[in-house]
Amino acid sequence: MSRIVVTGMGIVCSMGCGTDQVFSALQAGVPCVGTVRHLQTSHTELPVGEVAMSNEEMILMLDLPSDMVITRTPLLGMVAFQQAIKQAGLTDATRTVFVNGTTVGGMEKSEQYYLEFFEGKHTEYIGAHDCGAGTEQIGRLFGHLDSMLTISTACSSATNSIIVGANMIRSGRAKAAIVGGTESLSKFHLNGFNSLMILDGAPCKPFDRDRNGLNLGEGAAYLVIEEEESALERGARPICLLSGYGNACDAFHQTATSPEGEGAYLAMTGALKQAGIAPSDIDYINAHGTGTGNNDQCESVAIKRVFGSDVPCFSSTKAFTGHTTSAAGSVEAVISILSLMNNYIPANLNFSNPIEETGLLPVTKGRNDVRLNHVMSNSFGFGGNDSSCIFSKLKI
Amino acid sequence: MAVYIQSAAQISIQSPLCDDWFTNPILREGRYFRCEEPDFKQFVDPMSARRMGRLLKRALASAKSALVGYDAPLDAIVTGTGLGCIETTEKFLLAMLKEGEQALPPSHFMQSTHNTIGSLVAQHLKCHGYNNTFTHRGASFDCALQDALMQFDLGNISSALVCANDEMTELYFQLFDQIGYWKREEVKAEMFHNAQTEGSFAGEVSATFLLGKEKTNNTLCRLDGQVLMYEPGEARVREAIDQLLKQGGIGWSDIDAVVCGYNAAKSNDEVYGRMVNSLFPDVAQIYYKHLFGESFAASAMGYYVAAVCLKRGEIPAHLLFKGQPVTPKHILVYNHFQNKDHSVALLSC
Numbered sequence: 175m176s177r178i179v180v181t182g183m184g185i186v187c188s189m190g191c192g193t194d195q196v197f198s199a200l201q202a203g204v205p206c207v208g209t210v211r212h213l214q215t216s217h218t219e220l221p222v223g224e225v226a227m228s229n230e231e232m233i234l235m236l237d238l239p240s241d242m243v244i245t246r247t248p249l250l251g252m253v254a255f256q257q258a259i260k261q262a263g264l265t266d267a268t269r270t271v272f273v274n275g276t277t278v279g280g281m282e283k284s285e286q287y288y289l290e291f292f293e294g295k296h297t298e299y300i301g302a303h304d305c306g307a308g309t310e311q312i313g314r315l316f317g318h319l320d321s322m323l324t325i326s327t328a329c330s331s332a333t334n335s336i337i338v339g340a341n342m343i344r345s346g347r348a349k350a351a352i353v354g355g356t357e358s359l360s361k362f363h364l365n366g367f368n369s370l371m372i373l374d375g376a377p378c379k380p381f382d383r384d385r386n387g388l389n390l391g392e393g394a395a396y397l398v399i400e401e402e403e404s405a406l407e408r409g410a411r412p413i414c415l416l417s418g419y420g421n422a423c424d425a426f427h428q429t430a431t432s433p434e435g436e437g438a439y440l441a442m443t444g445a446l447k448q449a450g451i452a453p454s455d456i457d458y459i460n461a462h463g464t465g466t467g468n469n470d471q472c473e474s475v476a477i478k479r480v481f482g483s484d485v486p487c488f489s490s491t492k493a494f495t496g497h498t499t500s501a502a503g504s505v506e507a508v509i510s511i512l513s514l515m516n517n518y519i520p521a522n523l524n525f526s527n528p529i530e531e532t533g534l535l536p537v538t539k540g541r542n543d544v545r546l547n548h549v550m551s552n553s554f555g556f557g558g559n560d561s562s563c564i565f566s567k568l569k570i
Numbered sequence: 571m572a573v574y575i576q577s578a579a580q581i582s583i584q585s586p587l588c589d590d591w592f593t594n595p596i597l598r599e600g601r602y603f604r605c606e607e608p609d610f611k612q613f614v615d616p617m618s619a620r621r622m623g624r625l626l627k628r629a630l631a632s633a634k635s636a637l638v639g640y641d642a643p644l645d646a647i648v649t650g651t652g653l654g655c656i657e658t659t660e661k662f663l664l665a666m667l668k669e670g671e672q673a674l675p676p677s678h679f680m681q682s683t684h685n686t687i688g689s690l691v692a693q694h695l696k697c698h699g700y701n702n703t704f705t706h707r708g709a710s711f712d713c714a715l716q717d718a719l720m721q722f723d724l725g726n727i728s729s730a731l732v733c734a735n736d737e738m739t740e741l742y743f744q745l746f747d748q749i750g751y752w753k754r755e756e757v758k759a760e761m762f763h764n765a766q767t768e769g770s771f772a773g774e775v776s777a778t779f780l781l782g783k784e785k786t787n788n789t790l791c792r793l794d795g796q797v798l799m800y801e802p803g804e805a806r807v808r809e810a811i812d813q814l815l816k817q818g819g820i821g822w823s824d825i826d827a828v829v830c831g832y833n834a835a836k837s838n839d840e841v842y843g844r845m846v847n848s849l850f851p852d853v854a855q856i857y858y859k860h861l862f863g864e865s866f867a868a869s870a871m872g873y874y875v876a877a878v879c880l881k882r883g884e885i886p887a888h889l890l891f892k893g894q895p896v897t898p899k900h901i902l903v904y905n906h907f908q909n910k911d912h913s914v915a916l917l918s919c
Contacts, residue, residue, distance in 0.1 A: 215671060216670070216671045216672075217671060277683055277684060279705075284663070285663060285666070285667070288663060288664075288667060289667060291745055291748060292741075292744060292745075292748075294748060297748045297749055300745045300746070300748055300749050301749050304652055304653055304705065304707060304866075305684070305705040305706070306652070306705060306706040306707035306709075306710070307707070309706065310910065313800075318800070318801065319800050320799060320800060321798040321799055321800045321911070322706070322800050322911070323704060323706050323713045323716075323798070324704065324705045324706040324707075324710075324713075325702065325703065325704055325705070326654070326683070326684040326685060326703050326704075326705040327684075327685040327688075327701075327702060327703050328683045328684075328685050334702050337702075338702070338717060338720075341717075341720045341721070341724060342720065344724060345720045345723045345724055347716075347720070347797075361666065361671065362662070362663060362666065362682075363679075365662075365666050365671050365674055365679075366662065366674075366676070366679030366682065367679075368671075368674075369674040369675065369676035369679055370676045370679065370680070371676075421700050421701065421702065422698055422699065422700070422701070423647070423689060423692040423697060423698055423699065423700075423701035424698070425689070425692040425693045425695075425696055425697055425698050426693065427693070428680050428681070428686060428689065428690065428693075429680050436698060437698065440698055555683075555685060556680070556683050556685065556686070556689070557683065557685045557686055557688070557689025557690070557692075557693075558689055558692070558693075558701075559685050559688075559689055559701055559702075559703075
């Protein structure tokens, strides 16, 4: 079967706009969560990984009509989408599909205007609420795509978009796919996570014994993935391989993970199997590592089940970005690919002591003394929608 | 590779969990109808049911009904939902807007993510297999179906549940009313022919299909293939149908009927009229939204209707939009949403 290559990447998150800014921030090793600026919430005490640009700044940057009916989620998506297309040098949309992950969709405006909608005000935003509306706005930036799809599996949405795009290529339904996710902060899910009591009032401490919850973030990231031959044929320059991916369901609880991390275990082993490599071939895991008691414990157990006593270097980069929920899978796919191509392992910030039951030690200072051939990126969602991807160098 | 629809179950504005609509359809006149609900007790214990919104109960009931008599492993659950559990989403949103950002109960938030539905079904069926949720407006189910078919094509699975679930709350009905989704006046059966005004009438759908690789006595029909397209011209649709016919090993003249999503809204219906009349000028057309109403999940009922017609070898007169009743062997299911997302699928007996 033909290999699937990554030919373009785009990203915007609290670390910055574009892969250069993001990689510099990773190397700087400073958390990029802080006080909320754009989101109108009373929870100013909660640190968030907000994107620096306002909606108006993004509209200007994207050269969109200033009165365009658009919400923050597709705006973030457009910023990342254009970068990815540009890097890939994609000019022809024939047999090219767009698979987008989001859960918040247009909620950022719905929560502002909801009560006024019923009085007949701001009704232009009613049709912008559902997840698919934003996908279409983003996709239309680029020619006549063959199809567009929207996925919403909470915090694994973007990873599942990568998987679906790849399967569309492998099954002959597309020759190229723009895949990933976008999510803006909203009062709705900030309060939702807060009501579940899983937000840390301080910067999050993934995999630490004394971790106290997650910080929410926002952002968008997309990959352009293609059949290797057709990419080479059109003169594209492949960056790396999407060598394997797995999707499984924990089937345990709506918001908690099973103690044995069954879904996570199945997602990781599924990805390894598809990549045709052994656990020992993985050089770095960009973990889901949200900083909640439940996730980090169960992910650690699942990692130990997959890798045994030989756990590879791993880190969670959530302290840099906050948890960008539906975008996390592609934000971290881009981070994983930057790690792979630069032979650099980003730090798991704010870590002091290991979780007692598992004893796993993440990489706590950025490392450039490594050679990376295969990296794994994990994303686990509410409801146990667990997915994993593996990116590999083109030549090993 | 052949994929079969082994069974299907629906909860809608027709009688639930049965095919009474085939022989005794309920013909509605109005603007907004909610599901005819089954007795949920046989599917969910009352303790768990109390914590679930209506849509979750419907999703479980239709999934479990589709699996009655099935005891082989289930490899995948793929869901299409345009809005997810909008009732619980609204409850959380309204509490936040009216009472402020403090002391909000988490239960409604927990059910507000779209994948709550598919993951709850997985929990109840203890299915650790492939699980995904598509939320692409009126093509959500079509996207989910394509995903399941890809998993079969790639040899990853031998069985799958493909589900469509959308509810329409009173508040959301009002919101969609503001932007012209519904007709101003009561919708009547005759408005489905030669629609002169915009807007449809609202229904709700929870439907589940069990797909498998082996044909059995209970199999409803074969699913030869499906193609999704964005804003296709006629040439692209023609190319997609050519591909499906090739997959089904048949020619254009073998198509016995085309299922179309006529919904009594002028601009929606004109797309079907133009495209299908041009591609298949002499072929019977089946409609179904006059029975099931319009919703983001409604397209699933097009497949459902086609599958039951193929199984029974009959197209009842009340489903015929155009043409003569035939004994169908091959039916195309055509769906479009706002003339943007189009899907065409071939089903055969």
